Amino acid sequence: MKNLQRGMDLPQMLFSLMFITIMIVACFWVVQPFILGFAWASMVVIATWPLMIKLQSWLWGRRSLAVIAMTLILLLLFIIPIALLVNSLLENSAPVIAWVTSGHMQLPQLTWLNDIPMIGEKAYASYHKLVAGGGAALMSKVQPYVGRTTGFFVAQAGHFGRFLMHLGLMLLFSVLLYWRGEQVGNGIRHFAYRLASRRGDAAVLLAGQAIRAVALGVVVTALVQGVLGGIGLAISGIPYATLLTVLMILCCLAQLGPLLVLVPAIIWLYWSGDTTWGTVLLIWSCVVGTLDNVLRPMLIRMGADLPMILILSGVIGGLIAFGMIGLFIGPVVLAVSYRLVSVWVHEAPAPDEDPEEVVEELDAAEHVVAEKQSH
Structure with a gap:
């Protein structure tokens, strides 16, 4: 009977590699929205796994109770504080921007400088002399840029919505990985x-x-x-x-x-x-x-x-x-x-020879090679 088996030819190798590449890209495309959340969950679960095992031993060996406890810990220590931070930033952004752009920004008076012994009065006078010499004008020029910068950073808070979504995915994947x-x-x-x-x-x-x-x-x-x-x-x-x-x-x-x-x-x-x-x-x-x-x-x-x-x-x-x-x-x-x-x-074992002997052997070998090339 004739042997039909033959070696893999070049077109077959190329098409196989192309198919595998397409499958990897397609899989990455499908799971791309979940990669960041799963990565966070993996890091959190690996880092807190000993704690979860200890909680399981305390909770009568029940994995379900330990998973619930770890989920509550993640909510209280990680997700809720970040959510509160974003919420407070959004709530307080309007008054901050209004104050910055209102034109009422002034350099501080720093009256407490007078209370410093020996150098306080001189420092206070020097500071106000600097302000009178152009500090107020400098503040009026800088103020529009301060307002724009503040508005920019507050506007970035909108991107935290996506981050909070990844936190939710992280919590879901963490529960599955704990289980x-x-x-x-x-x-x-x-x-x-x-x-x-x-x-x-x-x-x-x-x-x-x-x-x-x-x-x-x-x-x-x-x-x-x-x-x-x-x-x-x-x-x-x-x-x-x-x-x-x-x-x-x-x-x-x-x-x-x-x-x-x-x-x-x-x-x-x-x-x-x-x-x-x-x-x-x-x-x-x-x-x-x-x-x-x-x-x-x-x-x-x-x-x-x-x-x-x-x-x-x-x-x-x-x-x-x-x-x-x-x-x-x-x-x-x-x-x-x-x-x-x-x-x-x-x-490999560490070298235990004397460094000077090694250098001498290398020099001798180089001299031998040089003599052979000269002849």
Whole structure:
């Protein structure tokens, strides 16, 4: 019987590759609206999976009760604060724009400068001399641009509607992943093992460790700094302390730090003449602003034994490249790449020879090659 099997020819290979490419593009096109929500859900579930398992053990081993508890935690700590922030921004946008564009903006008088010992009166006189010499005219020229800038940033709040939709999808996917987390994890490990054997499986496990390290080191630190800074704002009598607390947490997540919110609050207190609470908030801000230098390295080490510079570089670079989701994508990419390269390098023994002997051997080999070429 004649063997009908023959090798794959070039047209068949091209058409097969074209078909596979079309299928991948079509699948990506279909799931594109859900990618961001699913990515957020994956990061959140991986980071909080140990907490969910602990809750399940406390709730008589019932997975359904643990999933409900985790869903409530995500609503209270993540989704509702962001929704309140956007709502407050939209509600307060009209008065802010009206005040900025009304023409009543003036430079502050800074009468509290007179209370500073020894240099207060001189500083107050110098400041008002500067204002009289052109500060008011400068403010009148800058004011239209300030109004346009404020209007632009408030107009961007409309895009948060799409972001809130992704938050809703994130909550839905999180519930599904909490419910079937083991099956999904085993499926991803199986796929990675099929691609790259044990290296692929190790890459998946390393990605999970990096995500937990970021969640502990970056997110928890941001929450602690934001909450402590918000307590300082509330005690000092700063209006809209809750709104500013949420904004401070977002600034800490973006690695901008809490001082971006605390410093204007301190200036406002001194400007309004409340120097006592301004000094108190100044001291408290110094404590809150430096807290991440102690807390973040300790928490990152609890999540994964990775260099802190690697995690922070991934957080900042990922944030610039991918937005908020880059807080997790950047460190994961760098951590997995770092570990895989490290494992690959250590598969070979480290050189134990004397560097001078190695250099001498190379020089001798070069002389031999040069003599052969001369002959």
